[in-house]
Amino acid sequence: MDIIKLKKELIAYSKEIGIDKIGFTTADTFSELKNRLIRQQELNYQSGFEEPNIEKRVTPSLLLDNPQSIISIALAYPAKMSIRVESKKGERRGIFSRASWGMDYHHILRDRLKKLEEFLLTKVPGARLKSMVDTGELSDRAVAERAGIGWSGKNCAIITPEFGSYVYLGEMITSIPFEPDTPLEDQCGTCTRCIEACPTGALVQGGQINASSCISFLTQTKELIPNEFRDKIGNRVYGCDSCQTACPVNKGKNFHFHIEMEPNPEISKPLLTPMLKMSNREFKNQFGHVSGAWRGKKPIQRNAIIALAHFKDETAIPELTDVLQNEASPVLKGTAAWALGKIGGKNAFAALEKAKKHETDIEVQKEIEKGLRFFK
Numbered sequence: 001m002d003i004i005k006l007k008k009e010l011i012a013y014s015k016e017i018g019i020d021k022i023g024f025t026t027a028d029t030f031s032e033l034k035n036r037l038i039r040q041q042e043l044n045y046q047s048g049f050e051e052p053n054i055e056k057r058v059t060p061s062l063l064l065d066n067p068q069s070i071i072s073i074a075l076a077y078p079a080k081m082s083i084r085v086e087s088k089k090g091e092r093r094g095i096f097s098r099a100s101w102g103m104d105y106h107h108i109l110r111d112r113l114k115k116l117e118e119f120l121l122t123k124v125p126g127a128r129l130k131s132m133v134d135t136g137e138l139s140d141r142a143v144a145e146r147a148g149i150g151w152s153g154k155n156c157a158i159i160t161p162e163f164g165s166y167v168y169l170g171e172m173i174t175s176i177p178f179e180p181d182t183p184l185e186d187q188c189g190t191c192t193r194c195i196e197a198c199p200t201g202a203l204v205q206g207g208q209i210n211a212s213s214c215i216s217f218l219t220q221t222k223e224l225i226p227n228e229f230r231d232k233i234g235n236r237v238y239g240c241d242s243c244q245t246a247c248p249v250n251k252g253k254n255f256h257f258h259i260e261m262e263p264n265p266e267i268s269k270p271l272l273t274p275m276l277k278m279s280n281r282e283f284k285n286q287f288g289h290v291s292g293a294w295r296g297k298k299p300i301q302r303n304a305i306i307a308l309a310h311f312k313d314e315t316a317i318p319e320l321t322d323v324l325q326n327e328a329s330p331v332l333k334g335t336a337a338w339a340l341g342k343i344g345g346k347n348a349f350a351a352l353e354k355a356k357k358h359e360t361d362i363e364v365q366k367e368i369e370k371g372l373r374f375f376k
């Protein structure tokens, strides 16, 4: 088998099927990452969304028998919407982060990796291959960094010189001994813009995040959002892009290579108030295909309530009152109580006073008290 020729053919094929960048690395253990993961765990800086078994995360041979290489792929996603939303005065909208625009990227990258697998199997029958995107054991970023896709920025993202950090990552462990590519030099230099731009100080230092205070993480939790972060979430209903929009490398980067990734502004910048009353079916129809829907309807609704509070949208008081009175979820009721206080006005006050008399859930009661404190 001529592996140098095969690598060239695979690279050419990857372009044909819509892979924007491809890189190759060894299947060696990720020893630096191991120490990093242990440190993150000790500091309680992890999100809980990572694969919990650190050995598996750093040891490709635990995932595929006798692996010889890892192929890393990157697909660029748009940074700006081509179609603008029809904004009417007084209508308030939330925003999904860019990684949740268009069709869920897991499907798109899995499709590309499947095609690569099929290609390799025609060339090397019997090759052993294992692909993953986001939910797999490996750190997609650590693989991409070592495969020369991009450098690891102070904002934690893999930054490609061509597409900036607006790229999704995925990889395939293989039994084929491809020649590894060379990692890129770090190009952050003395810049610290992402650290300064982070609204919550989650980037504790260059390249290190405390996930528990990252807005992207917070918008994906199911509980009440801790008080100190609510005002900082703004109108983000899912994810956060601030440490990427602040990055000078991303300036002017806006690639629309993949039709599946095109955002529909009515979905990616949705009207907030109608979100409070969505049935499960309506939620599935409108948002079911985006990556930001993975935690279900309620976290997005909670974030929409926080966004309405951020806008101090008085026209939402009847809907928020309805949530406070009739919703089953204590998280939504409690967040609505806080939002009513934040928005203010006599109707909001009356709704909180009324709810105070009947509410039995302790957490909701606390939020009602918080809401009422805004009037003192």
Ligand code: B12
Pocket (backbone or CB within 6 Å): 032, 033, 036, 037, 040, 047, 049, 050, 097, 098, 099, 133, 134, 135, 136, 137, 138, 139, 140, 141, 142, 143, 145, 151, 152, 153, 155, 156, 157, 158, 159, 165, 166, 167, 168, 169, 170, 206, 207, 208, 209, 211, 214, 216, 217, 220, 238, 239, 240, 241, 243
């Ligand atoms: C858990 C997770 C999160 C968590 C934690 C994020 C984090 N920074 O760790 C939360 C929910 C906060 C999150 C948010 C986001 N995420 Co996320 N997330 C993941 C997931 C599932 C695991 C990441 C992980 O293991 N982190 C642990 C840290 C310690 O390791 P790492 O970042 O993977 O690897 C780097 C570090 O270890 C570092 N490192 C190792 N040793 C050392 C030593 C020193 C001294 C230093 C400085 C660094 C360093 O180098 C590695 C390579 O860069 C990956 C998918 C996957 N399976 O890998 C997606 C992934 C990282 N997320 C992604 C995206 C797009 C995002 C968001 C931009 C989404 C959004 N718009 O809201 C934000 C960005 C937040 C940020 N600044 O990181 C993409 C990143 C693409 C890219 N270009 O980098 C990934 C790869 C998903 C994908 N397949 O495309 N995410």
Ligand code: SF4
Pocket (backbone or CB within 6 Å): 197, 198, 199, 200, 201, 202, 203, 209, 213, 214, 215, 216, 217, 239, 240, 241, 242, 243, 244
């Ligand atoms: S995603 Fe937002 S909150 Fe998280 S580190 Fe980046 S700027 Fe900070």
Ligand code: SF4
Pocket (backbone or CB within 6 Å): 153, 154, 155, 156, 187, 188, 189, 190, 191, 192, 193, 194, 195, 246, 247, 248, 249
């Ligand atoms: S903002 Fe500056 S420091 Fe942060 S990732 Fe971009 S280039 Fe690096």
